[in-house]
Amino acid sequence: MRAALLLLFFVGACGPSLEATNYLRFGIGGDGEYYVSPESMGTMQDLEAVSGSLGTVHQGGLVTMNAQGDTFYEGGRAMRVDFDVDDPMTLTAVPLDEQGLVLWSFYGHLEDLAGELSDHGFDRDVFFPIDAAWTPVLPDAMLEMLPMENAAYATAGHFFILLQDLISKDVPLAANAGIVRHEFGHAVFHWLTVGDTLASSPFGAGAQSESSLFYTSLHEGYADSFAALTLDDPDFFAASLNMPARDLSGDHSVATVQLPAEFLATADEELLAIWDPYPLGTLFAATAWDLRLATNDSAQALASLTTAVLTWTDQGDLGDAWGLLDTWVEQAPAGPARDSLCSSAERRFAGAHTVAACGGVR
Numbered sequence: 001m002r003a004a005l006l007l008l009f010f011v012g013a014c015g016p017s018l019e020a021t022n023y024l025r026f027g028i029g030g031d032g033e034y035y036v037s038p039e040s041m042g043t044m045q046d047l048e049a050v051s052g053s054l055g056t057v058h059q060g061g062l063v064t065m066n067a068q069g070d071t072f073y074e075g076g077r078a079m080r081v082d083f084d085v086d087d088p089m090t091l092t093a094v095p096l097d098e099q100g101l102v103l104w105s106f107y108g109h110l111e112d113l114a115g116e117l118s119d120h121g122f123d124r125d126v127f128f129p130i131d132a133a134w135t136p137v138l139p140d141a142m143l144e145m146l147p148m149e150n151a152a153y154a155t156a157g158h159f160f161i162l163l164q165d166l167i168s169k170d171v172p173l174a175a176n177a178g179i180v181r182h183e184f185g186h187a188v189f190h191w192l193t194v195g196d197t198l199a200s201s202p203f204g205a206g207a208q209s210e211s212s213l214f215y216t217s218l219h220e221g222y223a224d225s226f227a228a229l230t231l232d233d234p235d236f237f238a239a240s241l242n243m244p245a246r247d248l249s250g251d252h253s254v255a256t257v258q259l260p261a262e263f264l265a266t267a268d269e270e271l272l273a274i275w276d277p278y279p280l281g282t283l284f285a286a287t288a289w290d291l292r293l294a295t296n297d298s299a300q301a302l303a304s305l306t307t308a309v310l311t312w313t314d315q316g317d318l319g320d321a322w323g324l325l326d327t328w329v330e331q332a333p334a335g336p337a338r339d340s341l342c343s344s345a346e347r348r349f350a351g352a353h354t355v356a357a358c359g360g361v362r
């Protein structure tokens with residue numbers, strides 16, 4: 001009888017009766033490593049539903065895509081993350097499965113980023129709230145294109161798609177701050193180039209023109225630049241995956257990269273040929289990282305690329321990747337910034353494109 005009463009006492013003392021003021025999530029420590037540690041609630045309003053003023057995560061549901069590449073999401077259910085708050089001293093919510101830890105970490109990374117956006121000249125109200133779909137059913141066309149990040153930004157629908165990792169990692173992909181920022185970078189590039197987060201993509205979902213392939217690569221290149229420069233980490237994948245091909249401090253050059261025209265020339269023969277946008281995109285992102293190293297200013301390097309994208313967009317040809325490179329150089333102030341861009345253009349794009357503004361100046 002006494003044991004039973006004791007048990008009841010303990011059941012009553014823990015459980016959800018305590019109100020959490022912190023929740024457990026992956027964060028990056030001062031040493032650049034990931035730690036699972038308590039963070040304050042910030043804008044998170046409902047831990048069970050993973051919902052707050054920055055957005056809400058839904059579970060399941062169906063993603064559809066039209067020919068223009070516009071995405072729609074329907075039928076998602078409210079998330080139900082199980083957790084305990086059993087320490088009256090720290091009042092920290094502890095998720096009871098990995099899914100909860102991943103989704104809270106995802107939300108927490110978004111919140112960190114939201115707090116930095118104005119430092120980079122962006123208006124957070126343009127992008128937030130932004131919802132996410134956890135493990136939805138996806139259309140075939142999207143599965144083919146889905147990057148290995150296991151996360152995606154759905155253009156026009158303006159939401160994130162998050163998938164479960166198939167292989168367990170130290171830091172699950174959706175809990176990796178760099179991956180979250182990469183996907184957010186897609187939202188930014190979409191907005192910069194089409195002017196509205198809810199507007200259609202400039203090229204259709206099935207488009208396979210030189211212009212559309214260039215644009216897709218620039219999307220990836222900007223997204224990687226955004227993640228690397230806001231985190232000041234050129235190899236943000238490393239905490240989850242060893243991917244030297246995406247490490248922006250690597251010695252990548254166009255010599256080993258297929259260009260859209262070459263791809264299109266062979267794609268007809270290979271029935272299942274799918275354009276891989278990353279290698280070409282990485283060249284642009286590595287150029288942005290070179291600029292950061294040369295000027296020792298990651299925020300300025302991102303601003304330089306962003307301003308170039310805006311000017312280039314106004315020129316009216318979103319498939320003209322070389323035009324972006326030219327504009328980027330032309331807008332860079334003479335000195336270390338322009339020298340860096342010219343030397344990167346020469347080293348990384350030799351044989352594919354020569355930037356006229358660099359000729360003879362250096």
Ligand SMILES: [Zn+2]
Nearest residue numbers: 147182220223
């Ligand atoms: Zn991407």
